[in-house]
Amino acid sequence: MNIQLRYYSGAGNTEVLSSEIEGEFTRRGYSVCFERITKQSNAQPPTGFDLLGVGFPVYHFRPPRLVVELLNSLDGGGRSIFFFLTKGMASGDSLRQVMTLAKERGFRTVAAAEFYYPGTDALLLFCKKGSTLEHLLKSVHSRKLQRQVNRLVEQAIHGAVISPPAQKYYHPLVAPFNDNPYQYLVEEFTVLRDRCIKCGLCVKGCPRDNIRWSSGEIAIGLECDLCLRCLHHCPTEAIQLGERTLNTVRYKPV
Numbered sequence: 001m002n003i004q005l006r007y008y009s010g011a012g013n014t015e016v017l018s019s020e021i022e023g024e025f026t027r028r029g030y031s032v033c034f035e036r037i038t039k040q041s042n043a044q045p046p047t048g049f050d051l052l053g054v055g056f057p058v059y060h061f062r063p064p065r066l067v068v069e070l071l072n073s074l075d076g077g078g079r080s081i082f083f084f085l086t087k088g089m090a091s092g093d094s095l096r097q098v099m100t101l102a103k104e105r106g107f108r109t110v111a112a113a114e115f116y117y118p119g120t121d122a123l124l125l126f127c128k129k130g131s132t133l134e135h136l137l138k139s140v141h142s143r144k145l146q147r148q149v150n151r152l153v154e155q156a157i158h159g160a161v162i163s164p165p166a167q168k169y170y171h172p173l174v175a176p177f178n179d180n181p182y183q184y185l186v187e188e189f190t191v192l193r194d195r196c197i198k199c200g201l202c203v204k205g206c207p208r209d210n211i212r213w214s215s216g217e218i219a220i221g222l223e224c225d226l227c228l229r230c231l232h233h234c235p236t237e238a239i240q241l242g243e244r245t246l247n248t249v250r251y252k253p254v
Ligand SMILES: Cc1cc2nc3c(=O)[nH]c(=O)nc-3n(C[C@H](O)[C@H](O)[C@H](O)COP(=O)(O)O)c2cc1C
Pocket: 008, 009, 010, 011, 012, 013, 014, 015, 056, 057, 058, 059, 060, 061, 062, 086, 087, 088, 089, 090, 091, 117, 118, 119, 120, 121, 122, 182, 226, 227, 228
């Protein structure tokens, strides 16, 4: 069976989970082709697979744009797909949305699961370093994670079609967040020149190709998904959102 796995990840939670899932397939004797979802990788959608796994974090109760764009570019042709998502608190109708879209694209969804991980938005935007809130948020993890991963992989291999979950009861409450509530932050990106060591990690890591070199300096554009990878991973905290993130938590699970 040709198994491919594509995952979107900002700070790295979904990346870590994807490795766990890939590891479980490998333990069962399957090899998996494994790639991060970015603007560049979406230009070469997966081909030749029998089973496709798609992983993503929930951003404002929805899947990230690049995940939706990837699904929209694929023709399922009756093949199997499974989903896994990571969330800090509440996923809204994210799973329902991707499973419905997958069906429209001709896929059979055979497994889906949600996993709790620390909220990368709350850590960066609301947590001072060393605070109790930092400690609390970093302790958020799915209990029985390994059992959940085993079950997901088992179901994915077994291949029976599952139905999308019902609409969440709180859907009317989160519907107003259909527009990204963090969108205003895109204009607040700042690069502190005296802190930047020009390592280029932010340029390489941005899923949107939104960070570039410009006359030897880092320049951040407005095509941002607010995945927060550049802020969490910059080794010197040179990337900031104005002054609001000067003493807040940076988080890197990998
Ligand atoms: C911009 C943004 C919006 C988020 N919105 C939600 C949300 O609506 N619900 C939720 O449970 N978690 C939310 N989170 C938390 C992430 O889903 C969670 O931390 C996830 O594990 C991040 O995965 P990643 O590190 O692979 O990007 C949000 C995080 C970010 C950066």
